[in-house]
Amino acid sequence: MAAFDYKTALNDVPHRPGVYQYWDAEGVLIYIGKAKDLRNRVGSYFNSDNQLNGKTRVLVSKIRKITFTIVDTEIDAWLLENSLIKRHQPRYNIMLKDDKTYPWIIIKKEPFPRVFWTRKMVKDGSTYFGPYASVGMMHTILDLIKETYPLRTCNLPLTIPNIEADKFKVCLEYQIGNCKGPCQKYQSLEDYEKNIEEIKQILNGKIGSVIRDVKQIINTAVAELNFETAHQYQKKLLVLEKYQSKSTVVNSSITNVDVVSIASDERYAFVNYLKIMNGSIIQTQTIEIKKRLDETDEELLSIAITEFRTKFNSTSKEIIVPFELSITDPNLKFTVPKLGEKKSLLELSQKNVMFFKREKLNQYEKVNPDLRTERILTQMQKDLRLTQLPSHIECFDNSNFQGKYPVSAIVVFKDAKPSKKDYRHFNVKTVEGPNDFATMEEAVYRRYKRTLEENQPLPQLIIIDGGKGQLSSAMTSLKKLGIENRVTVIGIAKRLEELYYPGDSFPLYLDKKSETLKVIQQLRDEAHRFGITFHRKKRDQGTLKTELENIPGIGKTTADKLLRHFKSVKRIKEATEAELAVIINKTQLKTLTEYFNEHAE
Structure with a gap:
């Protein structure tokens, strides 16, 4: 097979940001990568063979064609690379292990909107919040909403003409206090929509502003001697403050920030993501990445950030990371915190990713114990x-x-x-x-x-x-x-x-x-x-030999014979004269017997 003329191919590659693609002799796409400078990055594969690991050398040996796509910025290259890898899944690219369908909380586009969860997003004008990597967290939020805001759960067409025509009757949900009965005009559309706006703020992580509004309502109600309303909102306030105390991790001034951290070994990397709004974690997920070409933590973290921001529709302008990343974008700020609350957030993410890594590796090693051996020996090396x-x-x-x-x-x-x-x-x-x-x-x-x-x-x-x-x-x-x-x-x-x-x-x-x-x-x-x-x-034997050798008529050779045969002085003492006579002569037997009798306890 003819060698690949990479020098000629490099002449066509520009010094621009973009995405490059490697193809083998059969025309199969085998690798996709991004670069701030395409020419320099692609050339590095062919100009530093001694510095490449074994897997990368195998990849380079299979390259027969190079194609590329130019983009305006490095961030665009970042996003395009992620999209192409997902679509083509080339053999030598890392494998992101995350094939779950995550749930969303939906506020349905309809009169008197319902709030519920779904795994299917439909473009019908409804508002979606999520996705939620933690189903438990999602249900906690829905329970908070249900406990604080009585909303309808029926799917009746509650249009104003239908309500005016008195087409509906209140159901059991109204009787037990879970719904205020908008179907019978017991709750106005204005009041219902005010609740929906507060729910949106909670789902956006702005629970603090909702709490302030509720406190203002309570104070006004008390001033007007409307104690029933004040009591109702006081119960709502307790629920909101209880939820806030569990979800707030830092000062609420830290808002709309992404946090990522990574833990890796020779085969796998694990990346944790936290989405922070007003000091509360509103999204969290940890993914596993299977390495293919001994990728660096910086490369893996860059890919994972793209994956998370795309999946969770993140618009954060700031990303807290554990180390500097060589990504430049005027609209995005990467922060490596040294002190303070942002450092605490990064440490929280790192604790999560280390726990996830430990649990995953334990699972793999239970199935295949050789993996643990290989991991320990590699770490020792x-x-x-x-x-x-x-x-x-x-x-x-x-x-x-x-x-x-x-x-x-x-x-x-x-x-x-x-x-x-x-x-x-x-x-x-x-x-x-x-x-x-x-x-x-x-x-x-x-x-x-x-x-x-x-x-x-x-x-x-x-x-x-x-x-x-x-x-x-x-x-x-x-x-x-x-x-x-x-x-x-x-x-x-x-x-x-x-x-x-x-x-x-x-x-x-x-x-x-x-x-x-x-x-x-x-x-x-x-x-x-x-x-x-x-x-x-050996010491005990030496001590015993010394004791036996001190007996008149019993020398070193005799002591060795006795200990080899009986193993201990205790057994020598317990032996019969006939048993001892096999090893020693009559004179030695008489001497030994008299000695043990004199020193008997």
Whole structure:
């Protein structure tokens, strides 16, 4: 197949904002992108091959034709890209996972309008509010309206001529107080429409102005000694204030603002959207985006903002974002707040998106546990600056008792889980006295000398339980074996959970809640447990041997024989003379029996 002549194709691409499209040899549209400068953006795919990730290189290898659409502004490119991606769904574009039909609250265009919810928008002149990503929030608002404003729910044609002709009778809704009976002229059209206007203000997030109007009515009614009206509106005021206290999150001066935040990993991104009117959240939604080409958070956030503003018909001039976006539009302001109420709003959005991400990933990982393993290992590779996934990790720990009975233990994790069949103990052979550094050097040398002799794979990561001294000792052994550049080695200091790299005097501090640190701590704690268990066993055996060896006529060899056979002094004491006679001679048997009798409790 002939190579694509991208240089000739680039000559036709202008330095203008717009949307570009890549096509493969079969004429299939495989990618759509936007750019502030089409020539520069398209050229970057072909001029920086070494900087591209694997998926993008595959995409570039398939390109056989480039087309583009010029627009006036970057914002226009933004909107057009979103529209084309939805229509064509190219293979290499991200996938927005949001196929729900969201409900709306409708104020029906008719005499004495009804207020209800619907999932179908019809262009009949009615007024729609939404859509509502949270059905619970929508029903809360409808309950508020129903409790505060008695409206009709029937679908009777309540035209003035029909009402004048007395065609209708009041129903049960009127009898129980849910409707004021406009069908029988018990409620005027003017009064009904005043209620509708207040409902519109509530749905637009302007509940504060409605509360002020209600308070004014109450004060006027009290001044005129109209206590019945004052009592009715007082009940309405309580309902409105109760709803406002639940919905207001910041100062009501913050109005008509969008808030977006993002959380992502190697495969997915999650974006949360909040719509703020007069300090109240009136819309909220979180969407999931499946990555295709290792897109940046900035690219994903830009796409999600377009999606949200289109779906929720947002006209906000200000968007609160977690970081700067390279989008310029004189009619749109992007704010990255540092302090105050806008910062609190951004933090609220971030809490929502982190919760959504955690829940979604938990769902995926329950279905496919390998996803969790891959995620943890990928995060460890990123946090620890490794060149490969740490699928095989080994951790060393030393134990001794006042310099006696020194042992070293190694535990092995494969795919972030303990591989207990690969755990090993080392009885220290070359070290005298309490010398942790020499003990570590011996254990590491013996471990990997045998690994190389048996042609076994080396781990991707070695963890040394200890600070810079133990780490340096481990590196000495690895250098003797010539493998210091084939594995990554880190030391973990217990006090502050500091991570040290060879030759680097400054420690690395990981977030205390990070999964990478949790895996390292689990390795360290498991190595300590495994090592201390072996150490105690050896120490106990040593103490018992000393006790037996102190018996006249029982030497080290005899003590070893007895403990190997009976396992403990308690069992030796409980053994019969016939059982003991199998191991020791008659003189030793008499001496042992007399000793135990003298020291019986």
